Amino acid sequence: MSSSTERETDRAHITLWLCPNDGLSPETAALLAEHWLDAQERRTAGKFLFERDRLQYLIAHTLVRRALALEAGLAEAELVIWRSVRGRPFLRPTTDLAARGGRPLDFNLSHAGGYNFLGIVRHRRIGVDVERIAERDEHAVATIVNAISPPERAWVTRAAPGPERDRRALRVWVLKEAYSKARGLGLGIPFDSFVFTLDDEGGVRAFTPPADDTGRAWRFLELEPVPGVLVAVAVPDGGDHDDETGTGAGAGETVVHLNHGFPWSRSAPHRLLLPEPVGGDTYAAAA
Numbered sequence: 617m618s619s620s621t622e623r624e625t626d627r628a629h630i631t632l633w634l635c636p637n638d639g640l641s642p643e644t645a646a647l648l649a650e651h652w653l654d655a656q657e658r659r660t661a662g663k664f665l666f667e668r669d670r671l672q673y674l675i676a677h678t679l680v681r682r683a684l685a686l687e688a689g690l691a692e693a694e695l696v697i698w699r700s701v702r703g704r705p706f707l708r709p710t711t712d713l714a715a716r717g718g719r720p721l722d723f724n725l726s727h728a729g730g731y732n733f734l735g736i737v738r739h740r741r742i743g744v745d746v747e748r749i750a751e752r753d754e755h756a757v758a759t760i761v762n763a764i765s766p767p768e769r770a771w772v773t774r775a776a777p778g779p780e781r782d783r784r785a786l787r788v789w790v791l792k793e794a795y796s797k798a799r800g801l802g803l804g805i806p807f808d809s810f811v812f813t814l815d816d817e818g819g820v821r822a823f824t825p826p827a828d829d830t831g832r833a834w835r836f837l838e839l840e841p842v843p844g845v846l847v848a849v850a851v852p853d854g855g856d857h858d859d860e861t862g863t864g865a866g867a868g869e870t871v872v873h874l875n876h877g878f879p880w881s882r883s884a885p886h887r888l889l890l891p892e893p894v895g896g897d898t899y900a901a902a903a
């Protein structure tokens with residue numbers, strides 16, 4: 617291995633997968649799921665009322681197992697996935713993984729509008745979200761606008777009603793979901809208790825966390841990898857998490873590998889850097 621490749625491997629990195637449902641046939645998804653999913657996942661799949669929802673579940677969880685297997689160097693069916701009381705899935709560290717020199721992996725999944733978005737990271741927590749802009753009706757955007765913090769609402773409503781306002785609302789929303797999912801809280805955290813300050817053209821300028829998460833910076837990535845499809849990623853600016861929210865030493869430069877399509881495609885990932893950390897203050901304006 618060349619020294620530059622060693623440096624790339626050693627450096628903190630995040631692997632992202634954006635996979636459209638129609639990239640995997642229902643037959644293939646069902647076949648892979650039969651071999652890879654555990655008993656609980658199969659039970660969950662069996663409970664969906666509508667076939668389209670069952671298929672969405674099979675595709676998403678086939679993706680999760682395949683991508684984690686690649687990252688961990690284990691077989692898909694060997695991976696043990698458990699869920700927190702709030703429903704957040706975790707990969708249980710195994711002695712096999714440690715024996716092969718593997719470091720703790722965290723992952724997070726989102727699915728919406730026919731897309732699956734998966735983030736995988738080592739030593740840290742990760743949260744991800746995907747949303748499709750075209751699917752939002754006026755009512756859904758109004759609901760988002762009502763749920764977010766006053767400064768975010770002011771920024772969103774400065775844009776004219778219509779596509780520009782919808783885009784701003786969704787940009788804020790995916791970031792909020794990614795942050796709360798990294799923390800494992802889902803919608804259990806009031807979405808008006810933390811604030812993103814966004815650049816009009818893209819990117820997070822500032823982040824004011826909720827009162828229970830001060831003194832730690834976060835890194836956020838927002839992208840539109842496919843026109844009309846917004847994704848966001850949140851990771852705490854540190855390594856070696858050992859608590860519910862993920863703490864640790866400063867991470868330095870983090871490389872992101874963004875993959876399109878399912879993990880058996882051989883196309884090279886798009887490589888980018890995770891933006892600089894933001895945040896650390898307390899948000900008291902809403903109190």
Ligand SMILES: CC(C)(COP(=O)(O)OP(=O)(O)OC[C@H]1O[C@@H](n2cnc3c(N)ncnc32)[C@H](O)[C@@H]1OP(=O)(O)O)[C@@H](O)C(=O)NCCC(=O)NCCS
Nearest residue numbers: 701702703704705725726727728745797800801802803804
């Ligand atoms: C997590 C949550 C925000 C999902 O939002 P969503 O926009 O509808 O869905 P997304 O597609 O972005 O994400 C769904 C995925 O997030 C993951 N997820 C579920 N709960 C999660 C949590 N608490 N934190 C992080 N990720 C979670 C799962 O992988 C889920 O997919 P799956 O059910 O197919 O495995 C929402 O389900 C939620 O708030 N759950 C928490 C519920 C809760 O607090 N329960 C308390 C019971 S005591």
